[in-house]
Amino acid sequence: MRFGGGQAKVVNVNEIKSESALAGYDALVFGAPTYHGDMIQSMKTFLFLAEKAQLAGKVGGAFGAFGWSGEVPERIYDTMKHIFQMEMVSGPLRLKSSKLGGGLQMAQDYGRQIVKKLEA
Numbered sequence: 001m002r003f004g005g006g007q008a009k010v011v012n013v014n015e016i017k018s019e020s021a022l023a024g025y026d027a028l029v030f031g032a033p034t035y036h037g038d039m040i041q042s043m044k045t046f047l048f049l050a051e052k053a054q055l056a057g058k059v060g061g062a063f064g065a066f067g068w069s070g071e072v073p074e075r076i077y078d079t080m081k082h083i084f085q086m087e088m089v090s091g092p093l094r095l096k097s098s099k100l101g102g103g104l105q106m107a108q109d110y111g112r113q114i115v116k117k118l119e120a
Contacts, residue, residue, distance in 0.1 A: 001027075003108045004115030013046035019053035027114050028055065030080065031063035031093075034072040043072075047079055059117045060086035061110060063093035070094050089113045 001008040006027075013032075015021075022028065030050075032043035060080045064073030073092035080086045093110040095103045 001029075001111035001115055004112035006111070006115040006118065008111070013042050016046060016049065019049055022050060022053040022055065025058070026118055027059035027061070028080075028086070029061040029063065029114060030076050031065075032072050032076065033064055034066040034068075034070050037069050037071060039072045039075060043076070047076070051083060053084075055080075056085035058084075058086050059089070059114060060084070061089045061093070061114050063095065063107070063110065065095050067096070070096075087117065089117050 009025075013030075030043070030047075032040055062073050062077035062080055064070065064076065066072070073094045077088060077092040081088045089110070090113070093106060095106065
């Protein structure tokens with residue numbers, strides 16, 4: 001997001017204890033790895049908490065790393081779009097590795113998309 005002229009704050013979902021901790025952000029980007037075809041438990045718990053945070057209309061994005069299957073970024077994205085009713089950028093960012101296939105550039109471009117959506 002910094003490459004697009006925005007600011008970003010990285011927070012571990014384990015540090016979020018209440019839905020009020022999500023207030024005050026212009027955009028939210030959630031991500032987690034796919035582990036054995038599933039989402040890690042801390043992200044599942046976080047998404048249930050985030051559901052109470054009144055995120056409708058906020059700009060959002062989703063990302064995830066994976067080794068083989070990579071379903072989790074799509075699940076997070078769909079939750080944010082359909083359940084939270086957020087204004088999502090187009091599709092989740094799925095990275096096998098930031099070092100493979102232009103992953104670092106893809107991540108920077110995704111951040112730019114989020115900033116651009118904020119400016120629209």
